[in-house]
Amino acid sequence: MPYRLYVPENYNPNTSYPLVLFLHGGGERGNDNEKQLMANDGAVIWAAPENQAKHPSFILAPQSRNVPDGGFTITRDVNNIVNLSRVFEVSEDLKMAYEVLQHVRGEYNIDPNRLYSTGVSQGGFGTFNMNMEHPDTFAAMVPIAGGADPAKAHLIKHVPIWAFHAKDDSVIPVSYSRNIIDAIKSNGGEPIYTEYKSKMNYDHASWIPAYENEKMIEWVFQQVKSSN
Template structure:
């Protein structure tokens, strides 16, 4: 991942496909990290898990060359791609469906990248975990014609608005024994999308596996996940 300057008070990293051809449009994957990776070091969003690194790995890039954008949310009371903590930094989910200030900043950074590089407008993807899982849903609900598909891990969406995503290719993951974000958030979201006629893919890990909140570890190792994502294309009609 190559360093990029701070934009709109948000640090971010952008991977540019190696040997990319001038004038050719490439897909872009936006990765939104969780609460533990907030800060200003512009590194935690890469080092803590494979949420961003996966898409920039040599194996994936060889088959699916793509830009990878990984912004870093601020480590403040109102920081994060979803609001999951109170002023005492304790888990508090009453405002989790709000469009957070950092999510707005991430959207603005994404727009900057989309206008600065040759991006395939039919193949822009969003993925995130925990706070970023909620943020991925929120971005897709707010801008339903922007992303071709999304992957959410240990997150959820407002069930009253999730129906907007009925025609969106979605693959969601959650662990049954998640002690930070209750499994009900994923189940209620998926049920709402299904009730609206959607057919999301949903992978739930049973408690016996002991993943707890770290369901992103097996999720990003899921066979066929990268091929599935890059196969999705947005109809611009």
């Protein structure tokens, strides 16, 4: 699996650093190892000088396969047409992304209590699913324009979550985020949820304002998983 890794400037192997895992959307599938960086700010915003100055951190951005069942969840049928019937499945690419994460953790001094995950669209579903598969790995998650199986909400009720979606999303209906957020709350969780109004005209691209939200970025780095 191709991936890009940002290593903090003046990396000191004797110091442990946080890591942000970014999972891209369906349009960035492939093997060029570029589209996951160029399509939006989901990966690069964390490496911006102003953010690195305050929060030196690694950023990991793997790239999934460009095949019908490729992606960090499965949103297409055999004809490569959008079909949301399998979005709650854990895809093979998501499993591989987790293996890439473990490889990087083995290569560098990364703080196990400051691992963060975020993703958009397919990667938004993937962010939920990876946390459900590995509920004790991440200190916080920021899924955007995604969703998850409400029946599994209890698995991540303890994870700090800030989710985003646009009300007028024409690709992934906003109900996917609403349903999982409501289910997490029903299980005792306290997720943060931001929904952009239709008049703001973000449609599927709710990641644009989400990643411009400086409060969200600061919130992410404030989260530290208990080592207990």
